[in-house]
Amino acid sequence: MATPATGNRPTPERIFNTLNAYQQAAALKTAIEWTCSPRLEPARIPRRRSPAKTGAAEKGVRVLCDYLTIQGFLTKENGRYALTQESALFLDRKSPACLASMVGFLGGEELRDNFEFLTQAVRKGGSVWVRR
Secondary structure, three states, rough: OHHHHHHOOOOHHHHHHOOOOOOOHHHHHHHHHOOOOOOOOOEOOOOOOOOOHHHOOOOHHHHHHHHHHHHEEEEEOOOOOEEEHHHHHHOOOOOOOOOHHHHHOOHHHHHHHHHHHHHHHHHHHHOOOOOO
């Protein structure tokens, strides 16, 4: 995520970052749900594993891992991915500081879907609660 420029010159970075935040949230939610399962050890994500062993297509895993590397959640060296220090502390279920279980609430469909109707809630002057 880009950092807004300091100083007096305005930049659109915060606007772009905010409008694209859903992409980052979706990618991180997917990674937490997938890598924190018994199918794959979260601390080391190998370059190649068969779909039968991981339950996911190799290309899909690679694209997700590359995106998470760009976002600073993973590192990549010699075709191998690893958690950053921050990700290892807060996203590895073996860590006592793990926050991965929050994905069910903060990344859940019910909460997310209610933000999809925020414009209607503002117009109405109250919530537009969506029930599944």
